[in-house]
Amino acid sequence: MIKILTVIGARPQIIKAAALSRAVKNNYSDDIREVIVHTGQHYDENMSKVFFDELGIPNPDYNLNAGSCSHGRQTALMIEGIEEILLKEKPNCIVLYGDTNSTLAGAVAASKIQSPVIHIEAGLRSFNKSMPEEINRILCDHVSTLLFSPTKSGYDNLLKEGFKENNQPPYSFNNPKIYHCGDVMYDNSLYFGEAAEKNTTILKDNNLLKNDFILATIHRNNNTDEPLRLNALFKSLNKIALENKIKIILPLHPRTAKLLPVNLSTELYNSIKENDYIKIIAPVSFLEMTALEKNAALVMTDSGGVQKEAFYFQKPCIILRSETEWVELVKCGAAKITDADETKIIEAYNYFAAAKNLLFPDLFGDGRAAEFICGEILKYIS
Numbered sequence: 001m002i003k004i005l006t007v008i009g010a011r012p013q014i015i016k017a018a019a020l021s022r023a024v025k026n027n028y029s030d031d032i033r034e035v036i037v038h039t040g041q042h043y044d045e046n047m048s049k050v051f052f053d054e055l056g057i058p059n060p061d062y063n064l065n066a067g068s069c070s071h072g073r074q075t076a077l078m079i080e081g082i083e084e085i086l087l088k089e090k091p092n093c094i095v096l097y098g099d100t101n102s103t104l105a106g107a108v109a110a111s112k113i114q115s116p117v118i119h120i121e122a123g124l125r126s127f128n129k130s131m132p133e134e135i136n137r138i139l140c141d142h143v144s145t146l147l148f149s150p151t152k153s154g155y156d157n158l159l160k161e162g163f164k165e166n167n168q169p170p171y172s173f174n175n176p177k178i179y180h181c182g183d184v185m186y187d188n189s190l191y192f193g194e195a196a197e198k199n200t201t202i203l204k205d206n207n208l209l210k211n212d213f214i215l216a217t218i219h220r221n222n223n224t225d226e227p228l229r230l231n232a233l234f235k236s237l238n239k240i241a242l243e244n245k246i247k248i249i250l251p252l253h254p255r256t257a258k259l260l261p262v263n264l265s266t267e268l269y270n271s272i273k274e275n276d277y278i279k280i281i282a283p284v285s286f287l288e289m290t291a292l293e294k295n296a297a298l299v300m301t302d303s304g305g306v307q308k309e310a311f312y313f314q315k316p317c318i319i320l321r322s323e324t325e326w327v328e329l330v331k332c333g334a335a336k337i338t339d340a341d342e343t344k345i346i347e348a349y350n351y352f353a354a355a356k357n358l359l360f361p362d363l364f365g366d367g368r369a370a371e372f373i374c375g376e377i378l379k380y381i382s
């Protein structure tokens, strides 16, 4: 029996961790014991607790309650707490997801005391270091022992950064092993896809009809914090909704909710509020989000996870950023990058509204990435 210490903190990590916890419970309960640390980076009930309840994730063994503060302070609080827990629990490895400050904190705390780091969602790059996430993911990858990339391009990025394909065990942060293994988020979308429509009423509650609405999310820091960008994004949504008489539902991240009245012009803010086609709601549960994604005509988002889920459910996606780590989605024509540029956003909407026979090839594995990852951890970590 080995002990793994899973660190989660932000919404998408809690969701991703559900896939591994499920694989441990169903297939590896005699071999792997999971201790869960919640950093407290996300703490509102609809950003955290709702996912534990809905996705059957065991309650965290520890909560560091780091909360919201500056990047340095938030990460430092987490590092201190994770180090203490690592020293007490003495796990065989630490398991980290994605690219948030919680990921970075886990990577620093564990690597400094030479506890092996397992990085799930390794290798992804935006090649834009002004994103806090790009710094977090690069630093985490470079102290990891087992690196699981969900995409071929992520795996290739690691090779370009000097990781070797042919390292032999025993693996360590000086001799890491890299994988292209599929996406744990795809595991979840397959697993929960059916329940999402059966067990939620989100479509009915919001009077939404299949393929007759747009699902939008906006939370990326440069979009929320830069008034010019936020105004351009909301101006585009307003225009698309009014001109096409199409509903847009927008489950709003708390970061955006706080900044909307501050950074939008009063005129636009009022116009959005008065626009009957735009429905802004609080963040929804994963099953509700999945039901929205499955039934939307189109998705507009700056979220990494939502881009991919749109693809899993064969929905075109407008990416409200200047680049994406999920380059495959754009390459196969199912997504378009528009940045926060009103003209490009409207052009992309018109393009997808008329597009037929878009391609959504199988790019993200077979829905069993989490089981594969558990098997590899057991093989190489002792």
Ligand code: UD1
Pocket: 010, 011, 012, 041, 042, 043, 044, 047, 068, 069, 099, 100, 101, 102, 132, 133, 219, 221, 253, 254, 255, 258
């Ligand atoms: C973080 C991640 C980002 C990820 C996103 C997922 C980093 C650097 N960023 O961004 O990569 O895409 O999570 O959602 O780690 N807030 C609340 N309640 C909460 C959580 C946050 O009100 O439960 C508000 C606070 O005002 C806070 C702000 O949202 O200051 C930002 O939260 P934070 O966790 O710092 O970053 P995110 O923008 O959520």
Ligand code: UDP
Pocket: 011, 012, 015, 217, 219, 251, 252, 282, 283, 284, 285, 286, 287, 289, 290, 302, 303, 304, 305, 306, 309
């Ligand atoms: N999500 C959710 N409810 C919402 C918005 C998003 O459950 O109101 C889910 C979404 O389905 C995906 C994940 O949260 O699985 C994406 O998280 P987010 O957009 O916050 O972060 P990112 O993926 O950009 O890091």
